[in-house]
Amino acid sequence: MGIILATLGYPVTLIEKNRQVGGMMRSYTRDGIDCDIGIHYLGALAKGQVLRRCFDFMGVTDDIPLERMGTGGIIDRYVIRHPENGPDVFDLPEGFGAYAENLKIAFPGEAGAIDAFMTLLRRSASQLHDLTFLYDDLSTDILIDQAEPLKDVFDRLGCSRGLRAIIGVPAYWIGVPADRCPLFYHNMTLASYLFSAWRLAGSGTQMTGVFASRFQSLGGKIITGRKADHIQVKGGQVSAVRLDDGKTIPAGQIISTVHPKMLIRMLDDRTVKPSYRRRIQHLKDTPGFFCVQARVDAGRHGEIPHNLFHLDMKPGRAGINSIFIQLRRTGQPQWNRLTLIGNGRSRLWAPWSDTTSGRRGDQYLETKQREADKMIARISGALGPFKSLKLLDTYTPLTIRDWVNSPGGSAYGAMKSSDQLLSTALLNRTAINGLYLAGQSVLAPGAMGTILGSFVTAKFILGPKRFKQRVAL
Ligand SMILES: Cc1cc2nc3c(=O)[nH]c(=O)nc-3n(C[C@H](O)[C@H](O)[C@H](O)COP(=O)(O)OP(=O)(O)OC[C@H]3O[C@@H](n4cnc5c(N)ncnc54)[C@H](O)[C@@H]3O)c2cc1C
Known part of the structure; x- marks a missing residue:
């Protein structure tokens, strides 16, 4: 969103509560191995295809090394x-x-x-x-x-x-x-x-680093380690954002890319209609995930050039019990990285819902270990037994909740299901002048959904006519 607006000549300041920008699109490191969080693969990035046209507009295509999947016939x-x-x-x-x-x-x-x-x-x-x-x-x-x-x-x-x-x-x-x-x-x-x-040839953090550098080269300013906690509205028009250190940043236009439920908490009661507040507060969200990152012997467990989905379609079960699996090389030739993403099972983590990351205690750590062992055992039949497997990290919906402020640790934000299509439609704008929304809840999740959603928000900010003239994707 920042890159699009800066490209269009707006002076933009980005506020990020964590020490690094990038949210779920970035990666983190354990034992010197990059672990991706929210970008495992991307679609439509060949020349002329839709995400590629967005990247071209944003001026980032050449700096993000990619590997094409499916050349062996399988994505x-x-x-x-x-x-x-x-x-x-x-x-x-x-x-x-x-x-x-x-x-x-x-x-x-x-x-x-x-x-x-x-x-x-x-x-x-x-x-x-x-x-x-x-x-x-x-x-x-x-x-x-x-x-x-x-x-x-x-x-x-x-x-x-x-x-x-x-x-x-x-x-x-x-x-x-x-x-x-x-x-x-x-x-x-x-x-x-x-x-x-x-797939990203490098890490998620490399990609979000490219986004950040591009944004700054267009004049964008980045403030990290500070949480936006209040949006000031005067006479139906936004006037400033207040940060958690009390500092205010005056602004005539504010675009919130946090979950809409989190935005609504930053607004005083009288600034939005109770019906709007209720509509947002009652949105159903997509569920969270439980994820395992492990290191395995690269000689024994070679990189798999496609993704694997283990799907349990037992009749009578509500939904599919699925595990997403990637086995990828790392910067260390002796180790490959095994990533498993499965059902978040929010109820399992409910006893720790009042705790914060890093302070949940031994029982939580033991439960995470047990869940990781179960998940590894389930896929061992197909890929294992794993030689020299070392668990690098596990995360639960609570981790995601605390880390990026996603309600309940929802992975993909507000659920775009047919039963709440109307309440999730047109989330890009609000009745407050100058206040807009972007991020995965407004149009669709994923890199493509989030970026396309930002273009839709840019269209509301510019107006459709100017948007058409200035943004030719
Ligand atoms: C396990 C997993 C796997 C995924 N796999 C893929 C994939 O393979 N491909 C794909 O395209 N997508 C994937 N996704 C989805 C993708 O990661 C998300 O759709 C995308 O990251 C959403 O971007 P966002 O900017 O809307 O939200 P976020 O990434 O959550 O970013 C929001 C940012 O706002 C910050 N923030 C929150 N509150 C405040 C505040 N008050 N003040 C300041 N800053 C604040 C957060 O710290 C965060 O940096 C996956 C997601 C998950 C969880």
């Missing part, structure tokens, strides 16, 4: 426990044609439903590619059509349970149960990776 491999009328392994390749082909091999009796779904997917993909939601006034028909829950689409097309489960996986990448995921959000996520999928 994601789903390993499925309890598959229903389908395979126990499914590979998601690059390209729409290859994806349809793999679906038809996996579900040979459902070619008609697959073709019908691909037509919808291709249409969403072309809307994403053309950025119609950013540049065009979409007709209500298209909006209603695209908001249809995935479940209704599957019902209409007569898809089997097995086919739904496979096609529906990307809904979980954005934290929405597949049955309640609006078609466009699902398709936008899936399409972005089918266009092309990439």
Whole structure:
């Protein structure tokens, strides 16, 4: 958001509560090994594709080293426990044609439903590619059509349970149960990776460092280690941000990229209507994750060039119990990094909900260790047994909550499910003059969703006409 506004000539100051900028997009280091938090792969970064056009506009493309995934034919491999009328392994390749082909091999009796779904997917993909939601006034028909829950689409097309489960996986990448995921959000996520999928050749911190340097080279100012805790409003217009050290920064325009529930706490009661406050406070959020970072012997456990998803589709279970797995090289030739991301199971961590990071006590540490052991054991059947595995770190939803101020440790912010589509729509602006929102809750999560959401906010700040003239993505 800062880079976009600074590029457009605004003098911008960024306030970050942590010592380093980057939020969940950055990485941290354990035993000299970079551990990524929130960027494990990125979609649509080939020349001319949508995220690449955003990076080009931001002037960061050349400085972020990337590796293309899928050159061996696989971006994601789903390993499925309890598959229903389908395979126990499914590979998601690059390209729409290859994806349809793999679906038809996996579900040979459902070619008609697959073709019908691909037509919808291709249409969403072309809307994403053309950025119609950013540049065009979409007709209500298209909006209603695209908001249809995935479940209704599957019902209409007569898809089997097995086919739904496979096609529906990307809904979980954005934290929405597949049955309640609006078609466009699902398709936008899936399409972005089918266009092309990439990994950072360096670390998340290297990428966010590039963002920060670019922002500063455009005149942006960064204040770190200070929390914004109050937004001053005079006569319905924002006037300043107060930091936790009492200092105020005058500003005629303020863009909050924190979770909307956190923003609402920074506003005095009388500044927003009670109905708006209630709407934000009652938003349902996407769940959090439990994550394990470990070091393994690189000679024995080589880098895997694609992502692995272990999906347990036991009938009767609410949702899919999934573990996302990456095995990647590190800067140290003898060690590779094993990353496991699984269900956050918020209730398990509830006894520590009143504690803060680093001060939760031994029982919490023991519980984290036990959960990590269980997760490693679950994937050992496929990848292990692991030689010289050393646990580097684990984090829970509480870690994320305290670290980036995300309510309940939500990984992807407000849930864009079909049952709260209206209350999550148009979160970019408020009734207070000069106060806008950006960040993952406003449009969609992930690097692409967050950045595109920032462009939408820029459109509100500039007005659609000036936006069209000045921002040609
Ligand atoms: C485990 C995990 C895996 C993921 N994997 C991927 C992936 O592979 N690809 C992908 O594209 N996306 C992925 N994501 C999602 C992606 O990381 C997020 O969508 C993205 O980081 C959201 O950016 P944001 O700026 O909205 O929020 P954040 O990254 O949370 O940034 C918000 C920032 O605001 C700061 N802040 C909060 N409150 C205040 C305050 N009061 N004052 C000052 N500063 C404040 C925080 O410290 C933080 O730096 C993943 C997320 C998780 C949790």
